Amino acid sequence: DAGVIQSPRHEVTEMGQEVTLRCKPISGHNSLFWYRQTMMRGLELLIYFNNNVPIDDSGMPEDRFSAKMPNASFSTLKIQPSEPRDSAVYFCASSLGYKRGNEQFFGPGTRLTVL
């Protein structure tokens, strides 16, 4: 089992540029979660999907952020345009929900730096 895969691991970009973060969940998992981690705000849930359908995006900070899950094995988080305050580590996690006690499996994260 390869675990949750995220790419890129590091991204450095300039303010105003579009950023796309990618996630491949564990095969067979039906829920996918995007988190953001910063020193100031800790770990924040941005959005989550169940069976590829967005369930709750209330954590998405602004309209500049969007997320998609076109199929069960791929999801993207896009920031357009990016701003320096978006600098953070972004994690993707997947889960089988109550089928396996709600345990979430986290990817290694993408460290985003917006200059």
Place this chain on the structure above:
Amino acid sequence: AQSVTQLGSHVSVSEGALVLLRCNYSSSVPPYLFWYVQYPNQGLQLLLKYTSAATLVKGINGFEAEFKKSETSFHLTKPSAHMSDAAEYFCAVSDPIDRGSTLGRLYFGRGTQLTVWP
């Protein structure tokens, strides 16, 4: 929504000393409780989870946690700290199952940074 409070954003102990990291959750009894650990520059890893089978839960690396309904607590302990335990620890809870949710959302605390001194 559930809420989780981790008392103490930083805890320091000497190697060999008892580790106690505190976690309290909001009043509805959650079906599942978790402790995750995050080492520098890594994602979160599951340390242990409570699923109502037993109130004392044993996890990896010698950690254990006890679910106390009367105190709405799920504190994490380890009898003897090791240098390799230095990391950030997160407590998390899920929605009550009686809400009919099967979607597995977790609510995380702010985290506790554990420092272990030689």
